Amino acid sequence: MDEASFLAGYDPRAYPSVAVTVDVVALTIRDGKLCVLLVERGEQPFAGHRALPGGFVREETLDEAALRELAEETGLTSGEAAGELDRVHFEQLRTYGNPGRDPRMRIVSVAYLAFAPHLPEPTAGSDAAHAYWVPVEEAKDLAFDHDQILADGLERARDKLEYTPLATAFVGTDFTISELRQVYAAVWGEELHAGNFHRKVLSVPGFVESTGETAARGGERGGPKAKLYRAGDARLLHPALLRPTREDRVR
Missing domain, CATH: 1.10.10.10 (Winged helix-like DNA-binding domain superfamily/Winged helix DNA-binding domain)
Incomplete structure (x- = not known):
């Protein structure tokens, strides 16, 4: 069956709706403490709650979406600041897709770990009211399943220091x-x-x-x-x- 014939008989309503997001565990060391970048959500669901930076994937790759979210929240978007992204250790962490993890619909999130020695004061992106660095031991009761994502990111970073x-x-x-x-x-x-x-x-x-x-x-x-x-x-x-x-x- 060619593509045109397939599309002619394709009804998207016959399939469940699934969206894809990215979440970023961004870690740095500030004043001798390991800190994670958090945002205060400005929109529902979980408006006013702290969460990891992230968002829906647009017409882009997963890596591009995660780097875009990181750049938006850290201000590393132009000029000299953009070069700082080259110094960030960046890797895909895990995929999270349990039913009910997001009250809006079935949403699968691909999480990334970003780790850098020096990152600037954050600037909240379009869907966040505030953004700030928080010592990891104070980063609790996050929105969605971000407590688990953060825990997984911390373990990955700690493992990296053991073997690399x-x-x-x-x-x-x-x-x-x-x-x-x-x-x-x-x-x-x-x-x-x-x-x-x-x-x-x-x-x-x-x-x-x-x-x-x-x-x-x-x-x-x-x-x-x-x-x-x-x-x-x-x-x-x-x-x-x-x-x-x-x-x-x-x-």
């Missing part, structure tokens, strides 16, 4: 092991033993490499200087840097 060198993207080009440890502590939400962390990082081939230089970091001029490192060429960490709680389970 993603954390090196959130420090400067040259950094100290202490600065790298602060990234891990913020994302994992756990204090890390400085000596143990230092030893583990240097035991992973290709994770970091010494620059041969030192610099004062966070201390008074003339104080002790710390060795500087840069990201190595490893794409996966072996052995992995497991979270302390996960190490206990492995043993």
Whole structure:
């Protein structure tokens, strides 16, 4: 059957209506805390409730829709700011389609994880009254099923730091092991033993490499200087840097 013949006999009313949206778990570190971007919904359903940024997919790909929503809420839409999107770690997280997750109709949402070291103050998009960064431990009672989506996004980000060198993207080009440890502590939400962390990082081939230089970091001029490192060429960490709680389970 050719396309014209098929369309002639096609009745869309015979099929259930399904819409597709995207939701974005955008994470960054602000003042040493892992924060998530939330919006205050300006429209029903859940008007006035906090939610993850997102919206309906238009005539675009899923990736394009998610990047558009992220750009709208963060203000990374033009000029120099648009270049900041290149520094965002961006990946598809999961698909959520349980019946009743949205009271309007059957809506399937494709969630994305966006993770960057520095993102600007947000600017609410067209369907949001406000947008702001919130420490992840304070992001609760969100609209729709966004509590679950956020939990899944956090777990994905924490896993990424165990098995990949993603954390090196959130420090400067040259950094100290202490600065790298602060990234891990913020994302994992756990204090890390400085000596143990230092030893583990240097035991992973290709994770970091010494620059041969030192610099004062966070201390008074003339104080002790710390060795500087840069990201190595490893794409996966072996052995992995497991979270302390996960190490206990492995043993």
